Amino acid sequence: EVRLVESGGGLVQPGGSLRLSCAASGFTFSDEWMAWVRQAPGKGLEWVAYIKQDESAQNYVDSVRGRFSISRDNGKNSLYLQMNSLRVEDTAVYYCVRDVRGPRDWGQGTMVTVSS
C-alpha cells in the first residue's frame, strides 16, 4: 500500500520559515517524480513545486520561486519543502504527491498557517 505522510506544518509569523517533510512507503521512491501541491482554506488546488528522481530537475510556481526549495533523500524515502520568507498567502494545506503529470497518490496534508 502506498503511503505518503507529511509533517512539519504549523503556525509561523510572516517572514518566517518552515520545513515540511513527506515520508513515503509502499513504492520505489527513487523511481518517481515527486511534488508538493497546496490548498488554501476553502479554495482550490495549486501546484507548488516538483522534483525529478535524481534531483537533476526541479521547478516552482512563480509565487514561491526564490523562497521555497524542494529536495529529496532517496536513501530515506523522503521529500522535503523548505519554505522561507513566508507570506500570509502561503497559508494552506500542503500535500505531498507522487507522479507529477497526474498525481496518482496524495498524502493527508499538513497545515501551514502564516499569521501574526
Add this chain to the structure above:
Amino acid sequence: DVVMTQSPLSLPVTLGQPASISCRSSQSLVYSDGNSYLNWFQQRPGQSPRRLVYRVSNRDSGVPDRFSGSGSGTDFTLKISRVEAEDVGVYYCMQGTHWPYTFGQGTKLDIK
C-alpha cells in the same frame, strides 16, 4: 499559464441520474510525446484529492465504471452515468502538460 475552466461550478444531481462536468483549457494539452495530460480528481469533504481519470480517459484502479472521461485538444468531459451518495464532493480537472500545471476551479456536486 494554462487556464482550466470548469462548468458548471455547482452541480445538484438526483440520485441515480447522470452528471457531466466540462473542462476547457486555454491551450492544447497535447504533449510532445503525443499524450494529453488531462486528469480528473475527486475530493470528498474532509479528504485529500483522489485521482479518478488520467490522460483523458484512463480510469484508475478501484474507480467505479460509472465514471468516464473523454475529450481531446482543449475540450474535456467527466461523466457519471448514475450518481450515488458517495459521489458528493468537489471535482477538479488538472493539466499536466504545460508548467505550471494547473487545476480547474472545481465543481461541487451534491444531491438534490
